[in-house]
Amino acid sequence: MSTVTTRADSTVVRPWQQLVIIWALLLTVPFWLPLLGGYTAIAGRVLVMALAAMGLNLLLGYTGVLSFGHAAYFGLGAYGAGLTLKYVAASTPLAILAGTLLGGIAGTLFGLLLVRRRGVYFAMVTIAFGQVCFYIAYKWDDFTGGYDGLRGFVRAPLDFGLFKLDIAGNGTLFYYFVLFVFGIAVGLQALILKSPFGRTMLAIRENERRARFLGLPVEKHIWLSFSISCFFTALAGTLYALLNNFADPLGLNYVMSGNIVMIAVMGGMRTFWGPLVGAVLFVMLQDYVSSMTTNWMFFVGTTFVLVVLLFPRGLMGLLQRKGAGS
């Protein structure tokens, strides 16, 4: 491992180059995507799924713990935002705040109960909690809209006093709003990963026993990592509700959890930008191939299998030499 980390500077594409390329592409999406036959709304969906998977990646890629129930926090974020817009106030920032807090706090509380589990047991308990949230949303018809989903809310324009930003009626403006929130979120994630706490997450991932012998409170750190991860995924959920003007129980279902894991793994779960690349691949495949054939899931599945077999570090692993992401 030590020989690997010393070769970090031999990255094919250096981090600052990655950053410039990624942000240049993201900032200019409304200009080049239509030329390639795309549309701005799909770029918003890519960002949302990427943020959800990046949230999961803090846990999966950087702490080494697999959650198969992150859709719960994603969906709770979506319901939190939708319920706020519907019943409390027509304020988009308030909806985002409420949804993020709902999903994040739920994750924090669930996390307390599962930090002592490891491996398959940890994953199983996360699925169970996810399904609990799914059935609550599914059964509580009067409040959540049940199986039909929560409707009757729309994202509100942003009111800055002197001027208003019409993110409700202008798709391009809404994309930039999502990108702005995405930018803040990934900036925060980068700060967390660079902090001493971020380094302890890596230490736990690499060798939990050694980290424990070094005196690190492993359970507490995993719980914190899980909690932070849930806050970011819940934030993505709030944006998903705003994107669709709708929240439904399938957003809380284990199938969605599987999609989030798949995105993180395809993109590269030990790399910072991997989930974004995974989201581009997953959403585009789903969108374009499903227009051509009803067997589109076969192609998504085959791509996943091929990526896992040929590039175990995900697509971003192609751009980075072994270990550069560590």
Add this chain to the structure above:
Amino acid sequence: MTSKLTLTKRRTFLTATAAIAGAQFTGPFIIKARGETPVKIGFIDPITGSLSALAVTEVESAKWTVEQLNKKGGILGREVQLLVEDSANDTGTGVQKAHKLIERDKVDVIMGDVNSGIAYAIMGVTAEKKVFHVVPGGHTDPITGKDCKWNVFRTCNTTAMDAAAVTGELVKKFGKKWFFITPDYAYGKTLQENFVKNLKKAGGTFEGDMLPIANADFSATLIKAKAYKPDVLLNNMGGAAQLNCMKQFVQFGMAKEMALGGALYELETLRSVPKEALTGWWVFEWWWNQPNVPAVKTFVDAISPAIGNKKPTARHWMAYVSIMAIKLAAEKAKSLEAVKMAHALSDMELPPEVSLSPNKVRYRAGDHQLMSDIFVGEVQQAGAGGPDDLFKVETVVKGEDAAGSAEDTGCKINWPA
């Protein structure tokens, strides 16, 4: 050598030019008459997932209908293009596809979805983008009830209509003591509420169980039903659960003790159930065997060869009526502008070759719900009409009579300024 090549090229050029010029005269004149831009209809349906059997039928019919329309000059003299997108029974994907069809493909009209939840979500997008939208087969009431929109029209019935249509018949034939087996989600709850409302009006009593949507073991509930001794057992479950419930109902020997009935049943499901489960009193939203309506026979004869020589189902009818209604609305409005089309279609009586029904049928102005005929009758083992003759129509209830007033649905249509 050079001169030979030049000569060959010139000859080729002349031949090609003559061929292209000739093609202008030999091609179908109808194509020449069409405008340059096609009329685009975007159809979002769950072609994959648990509702795929119904969605595939709708899409099959939509493709056939568009083909027929194009043979007769399209819509407003323009070719019709059908763009089908799979919602995969997922709301987020459905909404994404609506954006794709409207923003990228610039469709004039949206159709979809079988899944009511997705239909709701798509309604949000089409209303925001002011695109004309027809829901061929999503049943939950609020689509044309309290959540109705000026641009949305629905072809299939509401659960309230289906329940109202069959209640009178079941009470009249069997009695007022009922037992419900209902799926525990919004559709099932709305359906049961509507049944109970109608039953109470008739002075009836009831008991029932709400079960998970994909329930497989009905023994406990059936024992409970047996002890209650109802006149009718209402099976409101859907798909495989509906089938399992019916099989166990027959195995428990309950068919001799009480009548079996329910609201929605589909020919697609009937084809796959075992013989012993072909029983009970049900509602069909359209039936292929209507001897007194000549237009139905014409339709059945025309579409059958294109769908594997089977009889068309209610889902074929829903997609057919929806597309024909789009044509009628556009031609009455002389425009593809959503507001004009919506005004044109409101209260328009559909001609018999479109409605394919014995009574007058229209999309009601008050809630944009199609007031179609509802076929109440008994499911039977294959009759004289062939393997698809699995239902015997006893009564046809007029949509207007089953639906109640538009005001009662809670719909208030707010037209754009």
